[in-house]
Amino acid sequence: xxxxxxxxxxxxxxxxxxxxxxxxxxxxxxxxxxxxxxxxxxxxxxxxxxxxxxxxxxxxxxxxxxxxxxxxxxxxxxxxxxx
Numbered sequence: 001x002x003x004x005x006x007x008x009x010x011x012x013x014x015x016x017x018x019x020x021x022x023x024x025x026x027x028x029x030x031x032x033x034x035x036x037x038x039x040x041x042x043x044x045x046x047x048x049x050x051x052x053x054x055x056x057x058x059x060x061x062x063x064x065x066x067x068x069x070x071x072x073x074x075x076x077x078x079x080x081x082x083x
Contacts (some may be wrong), residue, residue, distance in 0.1 A: 039070040050077040 007013065015023075043066070050059050059079040066074045067081030074081045 035070050036072065039066065039072065039074050042066065043074045043076050047075075047077045 043063070046057075046059075046062060046066075049056055050062075054077075059076045060081075063074050063076040063079045063081030064083075065081070066076070067083050071083070073083065
C-alpha cells in the first residue's frame with residue numbers, strides 16, 4: 001500500500017496524506033466486510049440454537065441487538081433485527 005518495495009529494518013516510512021486516506025479507506029472497507037461475514041455466521045449459529053430451544057432467548061430482541069451493533073439487519077430464526 002504505502003511502499004512498493006522492501007524496506008530495511010532501519011528505514012523510516014514517511015506516509016503522505018493520501019497514503020493515510022487510502023489506508024483508512026482500506027481498513028474501513030475490510031472491517032465492513034468482516035463484520036458482515038461474522039454477523040451472517042453468528043445469525044446462523046443463533047438460529048440453530050433458537051430452533052433447538054426457543055426459550056433460550058427472544059430471537060427478535062437478539063436480532064435487533066445484533067443488528068444495532070453491526071449496523072445492518074440480521075435475521076435470526078425468521079426474526080429480522082431492527083436497527
